Structures are given as C-alpha cells and as structure tokens.
Amino acid sequence: MSIHNNAHSSSLDRSSLERLAAVFRAFGDATRLALLQELKSGARSVNELQVALGTSQANISRQLKVLHEAGLLSRERRGAQVFYAISEPLVMDICEAACRKLNREAVLAPAPRMAFAS
Numbered sequence: 001m002s003i004h005n006n007a008h009s010s011s012l013d014r015s016s017l018e019r020l021a022a023v024f025r026a027f028g029d030a031t032r033l034a035l036l037q038e039l040k041s042g043a044r045s046v047n048e049l050q051v052a053l054g055t056s057q058a059n060i061s062r063q064l065k066v067l068h069e070a071g072l073l074s075r076e077r078r079g080a081q082v083f084y085a086i087s088e089p090l091v092m093d094i095c096e097a098a099c100r101k102l103n104r105e106a107v108l109a110p111a112p113r114m115a116f117a118s
Helices: 014-026 030-039 046-053 057-069 090-108
Strands: 073-078 081-086
Touching (some): 046 057
Antiparallel strands (some): 073 081
C-alpha cells in the first residue's frame, strides 16, 4: 500500500492522510529527535542510546517503538542486545528541512543557528 498523488488526483484520501500524519507524529517529540540524531552516525544498541541520552531504558524503548512503527527505524537483535538504525533515508532530509526553516526565522529574530548533527 502506498500513498500516491498523481496527475489525476489533487488530494490524498483520508486513509493516506492518516498514515502520513502518523509519520509526522513520530517527529513530534524531543526525545525521538535526539534518538534520530544519535542514530545519524549508524546503528546503536538500546543501552548505548540510553547512556547517550541519559534517560530511562523504558523511555528509550517506548520512543524507539514509535519510530520503528512509523517505518523510520530498523531493528536487529544481536545476542542479548537490540540495535536500531535509521531505515528511511528521508529522515535526515526532513530534519534538515525543519532546521532550515528555524534558521530562516532566526534571521528575523536572532537565535542560535540550528543543524541536525550528532
């Protein structure tokens, strides 16, 4: 099942809009964005992500589940550990586009420049 917006249709159906909204919701939490930033450099274990973010394992797992269910992350079990990686190349493009928007706004009202970096 895919979302198409072709020349014959100028709008998405409700089901497609709901699926699209679910993807955008996955970006709507600072912890999830921090996880994506950590995963920018490659696959990391849940434990590594917990240490890097300094939050509970339960919170990390909950946020990783949201990102995984949105189709943004892959998950691989290696022995007793689970590793996550960004599986959707557009993730970083979306984050960079959001940072560019905030940087344009900063020109009008001085604020620190933003970049989605690790």
